[in-house]
Amino acid sequence: MTDKTPHILVVDDDREIRDLLSRFLQKHGLRASTAADGREMRRVLGDARIDLIVLDIMLPGETGLSLCAQLRAEGGPNRLIPIIMLTAAGDETDRIVGLEMGADDYLPKPFNPRELLARIRAVLRRRGGEAAPVAGGGTELQFTAPDGGAWRIELGARRVVGPAGPVDLSSGEFDLLVAMAERPRRVLSRDQLLDLTRGRAAQPFDRAIDVQIGRLRRKIEVDPGDPQLITTVRGEGYLFAAAVSRVEAAAAS
Numbered sequence: 001m002t003d004k005t006p007h008i009l010v011v012d013d014d015r016e017i018r019d020l021l022s023r024f025l026q027k028h029g030l031r032a033s034t035a036a037d038g039r040e041m042r043r044v045l046g047d048a049r050i051d052l053i054v055l056d057i058m059l060p061g062e063t064g065l066s067l068c069a070q071l072r073a074e075g076g077p078n079r080l081i082p083i084i085m086l087t088a089a090g091d092e093t094d095r096i097v098g099l100e101m102g103a104d105d106y107l108p109k110p111f112n113p114r115e116l117l118a119r120i121r122a123v124l125r126r127r128g129g130e131a132a133p134v135a136g137g138g139t140e141l142q143f144t145a146p147d148g149g150a151w152r153i154e155l156g157a158r159r160v161v162g163p164a165g166p167v168d169l170s171s172g173e174f175d176l177l178v179a180m181a182e183r184p185r186r187v188l189s190r191d192q193l194l195d196l197t198r199g200r201a202a203q204p205f206d207r208a209i210d211v212q213i214g215r216l217r218r219k220i221e222v223d224p225g226d227p228q229l230i231t232t233v234r235g236e237g238y239l240f241a242a243a244v245s246r247v248e249a250a251a252a253s
Contacts, residue, residue: 006124007031007049011041011064012056012086021054024113030120038062045078051127052120055103056086057094065094065101072102072170080158082123082171084116092207099211104172106208126175126197127158141181143242146228151220151242153181162220172197173216176209180230180240189237213238 008030010021018034025032033048035041037059044050053071057064064085071078085098085106095106105119141153149163158174160167169177179196180188188196190209197212217224231239 005029005031006051006120007033008052008054008120009033009035009041009044009050010054011035011037011059011067012054013037013059014056017056021113021116025117025120028117036060038067041067045081050081052082052084052123054084054086054116054120057098058088065097068098068101068103079168080171082127084119084123086111096207096211099172099208100215102170102172102215104170104175123171127171140247141178141244142247143181143184143244145220145222145242147222149222153178160220167219169216169219172212173219176212176216177220180238181242181244184240184242184244187233187236187239193238209238 008025010018010025010032011034012018012021013036015036018036022032022034033044033050035044038061041053041055055064055068059067062070068083068085071081071083073079082104083102085095085103087094087098087106087108095108098106104123107116107119139155141155143151145151151160151162153160153174155178158171160169160174160177175197176193179193193209197209213230214224217227217230221227221229229241231241233239
């Protein structure tokens with residue numbers, strides 16, 4: 001393995017699960033570190049560059065939901081690390097809350113390690129293997145919102161800049177915005193958006209995309225209660241209403 005090998009942090013209070021996942025991930029070409037709780041998680045994050053966190057919700061002391069919210073609220077690079085949450089089987093409330101806190105995906109227990117590996121690879125693939133944004137350069141998507149505000153999505157830096165400046169998006173929210181902005185004025189179903197952003201099909205009653213759309217609207221719409229940029233097409237899905245231009249960053253004004 002090299003320094004560029006993705007480094008996964010598994011946070012779970014069950015030692016057997018930690019050891020099993022660590023061995024499994026390393027067997028499949030990834031680096032793996034483990035932590036039993038929030039304190040150990042922070043220690044690992046302070047000592048190493050982590051590319052993705054597998055975070056169990058049910059932890060002693062601080063819960064996985066609390067830790068996820070804290071990471072997303074931080075001002076440093078840790079807030080950008082993708083998070084896959086492990087939830088109790090059948091507990092839809094925890095899954096929804098996890099997504100609202102900024103998790104990128106979830107997997108109910110018990111799970112097949114191969115499915116977790118597939119989810120990890122899908123998230124890393126969308127991230128381009130990078131845990132931190134790349135400074136400058138690359139391609140941008142530019143559009144004007146219905147209210148006249150100018151926006152740009154810096155694909156290389158994974159950064160969104162609106163009329164008031166940079167907008168703080170989680171990696172999942174960024175991926176969803178890019179998926180829609182690359183297909184402007186086209187209705188995309190929930191299944192299509194889930195496939196484009198998470199690389200998997202929707203499960204019955206899966207509200208992951210609806211939750212992410214709600215979070216995204218709160219950050220980019222003038223009035224999230226009356227969205228004009230990301231509109232709902234009843235019975236079909238969602239539509240990105242603006243015309244979008246793809247330009248090279250160096251040529252952007």
